[in-house]
Amino acid sequence: MKIAIGNDHAGTDYKLAIIGLLKSKGIEVINYGTDGTDSVDYPDFAHPVATDVEEGKVDMGIVICGSGNGASMTINKHQKVRGALCWTKEITALAREHNDANILSLPARFVALQQALEMVETFLETKFEGGRHERRVEKIACR
Numbered sequence: 348m349k350i351a352i353g354n355d356h357a358g359t360d361y362k363l364a365i366i367g368l369l370k371s372k373g374i375e376v377i378n379y380g381t382d383g384t385d386s387v388d389y390p391d392f393a394h395p396v397a398t399d400v401e402e403g404k405v406d407m408g409i410v411i412c413g414s415g416n417g418a419s420m421t422i423n424k425h426q427k428v429r430g431a432l433c434w435t436k437e438i439t440a441l442a443r444e445h446n447d448a449n450i451l452s453l454p455a456r457f458v459a460l461q462q463a464l465e466m467v468e469t470f471l472e473t474k475f476e477g478g479r480h481e482r483r484v485e486k487i488a489c490r
Contacts, residue, residue: 348373348471351399351408353392353418354380358411358455361463365409368464372471377405393421400449401427408450409467415454422450426488434458439466443473445480446487 350369354362362380369376379395381387389412396408400422408430410418415432422430430450431442434457442448451470453463475484 348407349375349377349405351377351396351405352380352410353378353396353408354411354455355387355389355392355413355418356381356384357413358453359384361411361453361455361460364460364464365411365467368467374471380411389417390421393418394425396450397422397425397428397430401425406449407470409453409470410450411453411455411463413454413456415452415457419452422452429484429487433466433470435462436465436469439469440473443470444476445483447475447480447484 352362359381366376380392393410396410399405400408410422412418419430419432422428428450429446429448430452431448432452433439433442434454
């Protein structure tokens with residue numbers, strides 16, 4: 348499995364911990380995020396993640412910014428991206444099961460690091476249910 352990850356200055360510590368978790372599972376990671384805490388613009392890191400997902404270069408993506416909203420708005424401008432802003436494991440599971448989310452957006456300033464790691468685990472482990480949800484997911488993209 349290959350995952351692209353991107354973050355702004357608010358998400359650096361989270362990103363580093365998430366990369367450690369992913370690598371411990373043998374997952375290849377493409378890092379588009381900043382490694383510092385100086386202010387940067389979240390779209391500069393979210394767009395490359397979304398592009399990789401959109402073009403099938405990676406299986407999934409993760410974006411992290413302060414609220415998770417800016418990164419989520421950015422990734423969802425891309426066709427074939429179904430980005431989910433999540434703040435609990437339960438919301439994360441539903442985003443995968445019902446919406447076939449392929450990018451997880453995390454709000455670094457509003458969830459604890461351990462909670463974020465648990466959401467990443469849930470995102471990786473939860474499968475899309477298909478069925479009645481398939482029809483709905485097919486209606487998401489603008490044509």
